[in-house]
Amino acid sequence: MPQPKHFTIEHKEDVFIISPLGSIGALDSEAIRDEWADVLARLEMADVRRAVIDLNSLEYFGSIVLELIVVLWKRLSSKRGSLAICNVSPVGLEILQAAKFETIWPIVPGLPEAIDAVRDEP
DSSP states (O other), X not given: OOOOSSEEEEEETXXXXXXXXXXXXXXXXXXXXXXXXXXXXXXXXXXXXXXXEEOTTOSXXXXXXXXXXXXXXXXXXXXXXXXEEESOOHHHHHHHHHTTGGGTSOEESSHHHHHHHHHHOO
């Protein structure tokens, strides 16, 4: 598997943590989508049902990140899984709230809270 350019994945027991690496923009959208497909394949092989997206490294993001989150959620929800988002910048929180994502998934301050949130979901 090639070295990640846009995302890292780690796991803490039964929770996969996906973290974007720096700026994710439309200029590199094809490469981002290709790498996201690799991320999803890894999650599928591991039969992941709990995931956290840690947005700590993104001050701002656009529609491509929203799209990737929705794709992940669809995969998880088909397995009755859970998702939480953490470490969102103030601007990022405005973007997520404008998309009404806070009504779908927990958006919490930090990683420990996000891990707890996905484990608390049925």
